Amino acid sequence: xxxxxxxxxxxxxxxxxxxxxxxxxxxxVYSRPxxxxxxxxxxxxxxxxxxxxxxxxxxxxxxFNEGQYQGVRIYLEKTRExxxxxxxxxxxxxxxxxxxPGTGDFVKFVVHFRVVKxxxxxxxx
Numbered sequence: 001x002x003x004x005x006x007x008x009x010x011x012x013x014x015x016x017x018x019x020x021x022x023x024x025x026x027x028x029v030y031s032r033p034x035x036x037x038x039x040x041x042x043x044x045x046x047x048x049x050x051x052x053x054x055x056x057x058x059x060x061x062x063x064f065n066e067g068q069y070q071g072v073r074i075y076l077e078k079t080r081e082x083x084x085x086x087x088x089x090x091x092x093x094x095x096x097x098x099x100x101p102g103t104g105d106f107v108k109f110v111v112h113f114r115v116v117k118x119x120x121x122x123x124x125x
Contacts, residue, residue: 003115004035012066016043018053025052031098033062033113034087040079040114044091044107051109054078060113063121071121076113083109 005061016030026049033041045051055062058078065071082088092104 003033003039003041006072007032007035007064010064010066010071012064012071014062014064017052017061017063018050019057019059020053021056026050031094032060032064034091034110036112040112041074041076041085042110042112044088044095045109045111046106047108051111054111059116065121069122073119073121074115075117075119077116079112079114081109081111085110 014032016029017025017027019025028048028050030043030050033043035073036042059062060076060078061076061078063071064074088107088110091110093105095107096102
C-alpha cells in the first residue's frame with residue numbers, strides 16, 4: 001500500500017499497541033505516522049508506557065479506524081529512534097498546532113518502524 005497517499009486522504013483515528021518483555025499489552029491513541037521516502041513509518045512519542053514497551057520489545061501494531069469497519073492494521077518492527085533533528089522538530093510543531101501550545105514539548109522521541117505486514121481493519125483478505 002502507498003502509505004503516504006493513504007494517510008494524506010483517509011480520515012479516522014489511530015491506535016498503537018505495544019507489549020513489554022513479558023507480553024503485557026498496552027494500547028494508546030496515536031496520530032497518523034510520518035511516511036518516510038524509504039517506506040518506513042515514524043511516530044513522535046512521549047516518555048510514557050508505549051515508548052518504554054518498545055525499549056523491551058520492538059514489535060507493535062498500528063490500527064487506523066476510518067469508521068464503518070474500514071481501515072488498516074499495520075504490523076511494525078522498531079528499527080531506530082531519534083532524540084533530536086528536523087523530523088522531531090516538525091512533529092513537535094504539529095502537536096502544538098493540533099493539540100495546543102506547549103504540547104510538542106512532551107514529544108521526546110521519533111521512533112522509526114519497518115512495515116512487517118498489513119491487513120484490513122476487519123477480516124484478512
